[in-house]
Amino acid sequence: MDRISDQDVLNDSTEQVSNDDIQNGGRARQFTTKTLELPCNLDEVVKTIQSAKNILVVTGAGISASCGIPTFRGDGQFYSTVAREFNLPYQHAVMDINYFKEDPRPFYKVAQRIYPDNHKASLSHLFIKKLEEAGTLLRDYTQNIDTMERSAGIERVVYCHGSFAKAKCTRCGVEIDGREIKSEILAGEVPRCRRSQQTFNVCELTCMLQCGGVIKPCITFFNEPLPEEFHETFQSDARRADLLIVMGTSLSVAPVSYIPMILRNIPSIFINVDAVPGSEVKA
Numbered sequence: 167m168d169r170i171s172d173q174d175v176l177n178d179s180t181e182q183v184s185n186d187d188i189q190n191g192g193r194a195r196q197f198t199t200k201t202l203e204l205p206c207n208l209d210e211v212v213k214t215i216q217s218a219k220n221i222l223v224v225t226g227a228g229i230s231a232s233c234g235i236p237t238f239r240g241d242g243q244f245y246s247t248v249a250r251e252f253n254l255p256y257q258h259a260v261m262d263i264n265y266f267k268e269d270p271r272p273f274y275k276v277a278q279r280i281y282p283d284n285h286k287a288s289l290s291h292l293f294i295k296k297l298e299e300a301g302t303l304l305r306d307y308t309q310n311i312d313t314m315e316r317s318a319g320i321e322r323v324v325y326c327h328g329s330f331a332k333a334k335c336t337r338c339g340v341e342i343d344g345r346e347i348k349s350e351i352l353a354g355e356v357p358r359c360r361r362s363q364q365t366f367n368v369c370e371l372t373c374m375l376q377c378g379g380v381i382k383p384c385i386t387f388f389n390e391p392l393p394e395e396f397h398e399t400f401q402s403d404a405r406r407a408d409l410l411i412v413m414g415t416s417l418s419v420a421p422v423s424y425i426p427m428i429l430r431n432i433p434s435i436f437i438n439v440d441a442v443p444g445s446e447v448k449a
């Protein structure tokens with residue numbers, strides 16, 4: 167995920183931001199917003215939301231934490247726990263595409279922990295659904311792969327890092343519905359492709375060979391590009407958005423972390439447990 171270049175995002179922005187801006191900002195972490203001066207009271211926040219017509223929402227693991235889904239970052243959290251548990255060579259190996267190609271077993275041993283099953287949407291998800299019902303949700307750009315948005319009934323959503331909704335064979339490339347590998351995921355097993363590759367006759371019996379390749383959910387692993395949908399949709403949404411709401415994310419993964427900087431000329435509201443880099447407001 168980190169491999170996406172600064173230019174990928176800059177090409178999509180509604181205004182050109184120089185590479186110097188990015189570098190000086192340290193991956194968009196030190197810019198300051200020009201709008202929504204000191205939103206120190208709730209009334210002002212409510213008024214801002216009510217007056218917006220095209221709200222672009224960016225969400226992260228924080229809005230799913232109350233659903234019982236582990237957050238992915240921080241010491242003692244998902245990656246570090248799994249790395250210790252399976253003695254992995256580095257912290258993010260469990261969701262690094264290069265390591266997955268070598269050994270998909272650790273991912274499938276833990277996939278059931280993050281699989282969207284038996285979880286209920288949080289109040290944050292329902293708030294976004296309310297925006298959609300009010301006709302003011304331009305788009306929800308979620309970094310989460312848990313598809314809780316679907317549980318909440320949100321339709322105007324882009325899964326920036328993919329989701330479990332679809333899966334793909336790493337050998338033959340066939341795409342399948344993610345539900346087809348649900349039983350293997352919940353059992354902690356590596357799902358294999360059952361696509362017929364070859365049929366032949368032996369003694370009047372028709373035999374069939376299956377592909378047998380490892381199936382991978384269509385979630386974006388480290389060192390994989392983001393889905394095209396993200397770039398295509400954001401290009402037009404960035405021109406229309408009149409309010410940015412960032413919820414439950416520390417904005418530490420590019421290119422989603424660049425969005426507040428690209429949209430820095432519209433009002434923005436940051437809702438997170440910890441201070442979000444770039445959310446400081448200076449007059």
Ligand SMILES: [Zn+2]
Pocket residue numbers: 335336337338339340359360361377378379
């Ligand atoms: Zn296959």
